[in-house]
Amino acid sequence: GAGVSQSPSNKVTEKGKDVELRCDPISGHTALYWYRQSLGQGLEFLIYFQGNSAPDKSGLPSDRFSAERTGGSVSTLTIQRTQQEDSAVYLCASSLAPGAGNTIYFGEGSWLTVV
C-alpha cells in the first residue's frame, strides 16, 4: 500500500480480554516499529523489527505484551489480559533500513480503550 496501514482503528475491550493489533508496513520497508502514546504523553517505544534479525523487545512494558512479524512484512502486537492502563494509541511505523533511509513513516494508529 501507499502508507502504513493499521487495524483496527478503534478497539474497545473489557479488562482481562486479549487484543491483537495489526500493522501492514510500506512495501519494501525492512524496519518496523511499535510505539504507544497515552493521552497527553510522548511516544513510548515498544518493539523494533529489522529484516530477519531478532526483534529488539527492550521497550515492552510487561510479559503481557508480545509482537511478531511474519514474512518480514505484516506485524501483530498482542496484549494479553488487558488492563485499564493499557488504554492508549498504538502507533506502528516503518522505514528503510537505518543508513539506507532516515524517514520513518507512521500509521494512523489503533486507539485502544480498556473498560
Place this chain on the structure above:
Amino acid sequence: GQNIDQPTEMTATEGAIVQINCTYQTSGFNGLFWYQQHAGEAPTFLSYNVLDGLEEKGRFSSFLSRSKGYSYLLLKELQMKDSASYLCAVRDRGTGGSYIPTFGRGTSLIVHP
C-alpha cells in the same frame, strides 16, 4: 538512554517566526528527527539532522549542534494550520542494542490570529 527536553507549550502569532528548542543527553548519537502531530492524527516527518548545521526546507528549518546536545526547529511565516504538537526524537543505540528513535514529550504550538 536519552533525556530529551523540550518546552511543553508555546504560543505565536500568525505570520511570525517561532523557534522550538530541544536538548538531549545521549551516547552513540545517530540522528535527530522532528515530527509534527495534529491532534488525533499520526506524526508526520518534518526533518532529519545527523551533522551539525542548519537544514532548510521551505518554511521549516532545523538546526543541530552535537557538541551541545541541542537542536531547534524554526517555523517561518506561521499559519493557523501550524498549530500542532512538535516532537523531537533522538536516535541512538538503545538498551536492546538497536538504533531506535526516542521521542520527547512534544511541544504544543498554538498559533493565534
